[in-house]
Amino acid sequence: MNQKNTILTTPLHGLHVELGGKMMPFAGYDMPVQFPGGIIKEHQHTRTHAGLFDVSHMGQLIVSGPDVTRELERLVPVDLEALAVNQQTYAVFTNTEGGIKDDLIITRFADDEFFLVVNAACKAQDTAHLREQLSDDIKIETLASRALLALQGPTASNVMAALAPSTTELVFMRGCTATISGVECYVTRSGYTGEDGFEISVPGAEADAIARILLNYADVEPIGLGARDSLRLEAGLCLYGHDMDDNTSPVEATLLFSISKSRRPRGAKAGGFIGADSVFGHIENGVTRKRRGLLVQGRVPVREGAELFDTEGQVVGTVTSGGFGPTLQSPIALGYVASRSADFGTELFALVRGKQVPVIVAKTPFISQRYFRG
């Protein structure tokens, strides 16, 4: 097979195979979709105990240099000056039309140094964008050999308390360096499941050992990308390339929270980022479509690409992510809905194999997020 020559692996690939992971290509990497327990069990385990995810396929970058804060602020509509050292924020890279090039997490490492975690599929494009947009004084370091583990779930902090006690003092969206079994890691209180949890950036060579230490705890089970997707969907978190893309503005995507107040119209540092005119137009004049949650009535899963209709039969939108929510025990979806039909509680239909499936426009998250805020 040709693919074998080009497909990438993470430092945990051997462990995934050993654990019986069902491996499939994802964003160029051979990744486990599920382990023998199956997606529903893995999902429920993460909601009740702690799940270990390999997210090493994601891009880890360090951007540093004089005035890097101001330079990065041209690429993301975030008040990075206000970000404390070891604090992190969700952000989007905007394009000239005000669309979203990628979404990312930015952590301030030092006054003039930021740690970026970007989507696997966007790594190369993001690095090129940074190199093109930032001045030559700014250093962009790709941490290609580093692994990223996520430990997510209500008992994740018990595990971390035993391994690296200082990390349990972190609140949501804060990070610190910590030594786990003699290995220096960077640990943040963050994740993509809606649960309390941690992300652990480790040197690739040590990742397998750290993962095995974590899996030795009775509460910790390995979780594949299948459950990662169902967990984030229930938590109402967007997946880049599906729930937003180059043609979607942060306002349409209902990601206004990713634009700091100071960077919005009439803010102290209003605008000054790529595509600000378009984004401001959306903020000031409203948008014609909005991302919404969809509660599916009945049991038929409504998936990406399904068209949405109002009760008069007019097309009013499209589903961008959909599947079964194991915690809700019901199919759920995210999609874009014409603003006139986007009020919460509006009854719509999704067309699935020629049949009308009733859905109700709903707020996200579908489950309550349980982040640790101290």
Place this chain on the structure above:
Amino acid sequence: MATLYYTEEHEWLAVEGNIATVGITDFAQQQLGDIVFVDLPEPGKEIEQGDEVVVIESVKAAGEIKSPVAGTVVAINEALADTPETVNEDPMGDGWFLKLHISNDIDLGKLLDEAGHQGLLEDS
């Protein structure tokens, strides 16, 4: 006594007289993962060989079952509406999908017996 046949797509059909019961094998349910919905045809529907007759939705994706034989749907497994997970738990038994009244002689050349099915599993 029903005679059990398999397809290369890991479906099974148990033929007794002119009635064929259709389902998927243990291998197929493992490949699909947790099944959350099974879309079955209406009883009475006429099916041609190769028609998409059942859609199986797992957490992750939808998969279609093409009918291995032509016939008329005479029964569907109504219990799967509330407990689709039965297909994972007992694919060869309580997780059956539908019963067809076979209209033509079965084209045995396209079906596998137990030995052929085992051979297929070893190649998978």
